[in-house]
Amino acid sequence: MKQVPSAPGHDVAFDQELLAQIDDDIAAPMRVPPGKLWWAAIAFTSSLMLLGFALMGYTAYRGIGVWGNNSPVFWAFPIVNFVFWIGIGHAGTLISAILFLFRQPWRNAIARFAEAMTIFAVMTAGLFPLIHMGRPWLAHWVFPVPNDMSLWVNFRSPLVWDVFAISTYFTVSLLFWYVGLIPDLAAMRERAVTKVHRVVYSLLSWGWTGLNRHWRHYERAYLILAGVSTPLVVSVHTIVSFDFATSVIPGWHTTILPPYFVAGAVFSGFAMVMTVLIILRRLFRIEHLITIRHLEYMNKVILATGLMVGYAYLVEMFTAWYSAEEPERFMLLNRLTGPYAWAFAVMFTCNVIVPQVHWFKKARTSLPIMFVVSILVNVGMWFERFVIIVTSLHRDFLPASWGLYAPTLVDFGILAGSFGMFFTLVLIFVRALPVISMTEVKATIPGSQMTRRRHSPSELPDVEDGIHV
């Protein structure tokens, strides 16, 4: 196999066969039937997913009393899972939009996969508010649609902001991902091996032929989408944090919550991308496209966002002490020494201490170490949401109404089901669509562009727009 550098910096002579090789490598998972490993993996994840769906159906049938939620901890596993999955999604938009605006070419190899992950994570996350309603068949009441009570939603409520933020985030992520896919779908259409492939890829690629006119507007559209997605991704987790920050519960009512949530979201999202990519590049033999160098960059982002999250923890502690507010100080002590101190310990170890190994280049470039770190980070980030939600709620202002929270088997089953759903979607995606953007990788190979600038014959008549062949 040829060594294909996927980003500028390697001075390699341009070779037409390289481009074909890239297409072949990326398209390979879609052209060959899946192996036993894939079938085993999807059998496992889809079983988990079905278990989760069955338990969600049971919840809708019996009511949410089958969960551990009870006074005073009314928000527990479902909201922890919701915030966790929304956070996972944020890495995708960061890689695809923010790194695009910063012109970081190394993102090209991982952007497509990260965007797909965003969409699947938001889909998974969206299920939790739905089942938390208890009567999900009335879910349309959260939208301002005329209903039988002639009542509108309360636009001053962060929960309504959430509805708009999440649905916008999902729609825009899907559009962004799909726009990026169109030229690749056109390439897949030409490489289709079966009639079904040809029909599906043809329909989805809208008859894309790669005219310069297409590319000109396409690139501008991509730039605009990146431009609007950047503030969007920041706004989404900010609004999710408003669900907590606008209340008066000690531990929720802080102004640091929005930036802290956004940093945490990017942190966990990068870790999840990392976990999956390490497996994927090995299975599909695309180590030459997603190189150790890419993974090292991602480890640096994990280290940076991990430090931000650690800083937020410390500021929260400092503010609690400095405020001299009795409930705030008690909340801090209760987190550190109360019944859920173990959750805080897990969170702090996984999120703040473990990522520090990435100060060392050896750790940043070692697959086993970064794999373990990426998993631990996500464990830690799940516990962070648990700490924020459960330890803040279980002991608030009124000691008479304190209580403890214990999840039930249904809670655990639905959590497992959410992982099943996410990974089932990932497994289907890697077999159905190009995991790496062929277009972007090819466009940034050394020599794939014109090597010298030419003088434009400006005195000649204009080239007309919109040829029709």
Add this chain to the structure above:
Amino acid sequence: MSDFRDVRPAPSSEADGTQEKIVGALAVYESPDRLADALVAVRQSGLTRFDTVSPYPLHGLDHLLGKSPSRLGYVAAIAGIAATAIAKLAQWWTSAVDYPLNIGGSPLFSLPAFVPVTFELMVLFASIATVVGMLAVFNGLPQYGSALLRSRHMKALTCNRYGIVVDAKDGEFDPHATSDLLGGTGAMSVELLKRENVSRFYRERILSVPFLLLLVGVAIFSSTATRMVYRYGGEIPPFDFMKRQPKVSAQQVSAVFPDGLGTRSGVPGTVARGSLPYAFAGDPERAGQELINPFKASHEVMTRGRAQYGVFCQPCHGRLADGRGTLTTAFPKAPTLHSRKAREWSDGRIYAVLTEGQNIMPAYVSQISGKDRWQIIHYLRAMQRSQNAPERDLQ
């Protein structure tokens, strides 16, 4: 370079009933630099309706083609501004006009609270407008019928080859001359693009009678089914555990008690608040002597008495208590309350009549509370005094 003359012979159009016409010419090049050189040559030849084809965006082609950057940004900006205005207006109208909701006394129209939804809608509208504008308006997609898609070079053009397409509508276009011209620019291969005059797909599949009948059938079936479900099915909640509670309603049988009655009476001797038993049953004269009106005449008492009189007494006794009520055409006439007898009765005597009824007048004990009965009497006294004022009132 030798195989540039790659003009495939036109298929025998008449044989299969379709007509094909040449819509353009395609030249294929092996590198971006060859393409750029050819592009300059094609422009200098005087052709104006042509474009390039490439598997990925080639930077610098816009410059060679004399194209300015895409104006898609205006579409996004207009959509975003429109969404901002719509979102703010909609939130103001729903929250402050159509159904004002008082949430903890916060203002009905609150600019900062409406920012998040406005921002999200701005992003949503701008993104959708950008994508739809890019695909459908600026790029004219979908183009499933494009002749390029039928070219045998299309696979290479989405992988590692670069092309120039000349539209046959160009004034300078001539199948042979243009092919020769393109061949002379260093093309690996030149192909004439052909396209069916009328799409057989539309003519034979979409516009066929069975397909159109199927569409009409689906429309009729789905609207009828929807109507039937709403008409006869009503709203069916999936689960209604909350409505079905293990409790006994009034008049239901209960297995718990030996007498089988679901409705239980109170413990003997208990008295509900405000329901002291009436001690003068059957003896209105004694009530008249012993009962004393607990209320003093005041504006509040008069207002209440007047309101209750209007509800319960006026239909028969009339607005002026003169026995000319609105119901007197249907019911036996009620007496005037300005008679000497009624004026000379004590408040307690009248209270007895209101409580127990008299002659054809029913008892009002279950409809008018005791307090209200006393206040009605105060109002009645005022009316009596207005009709039969004593001398001193007129001085």
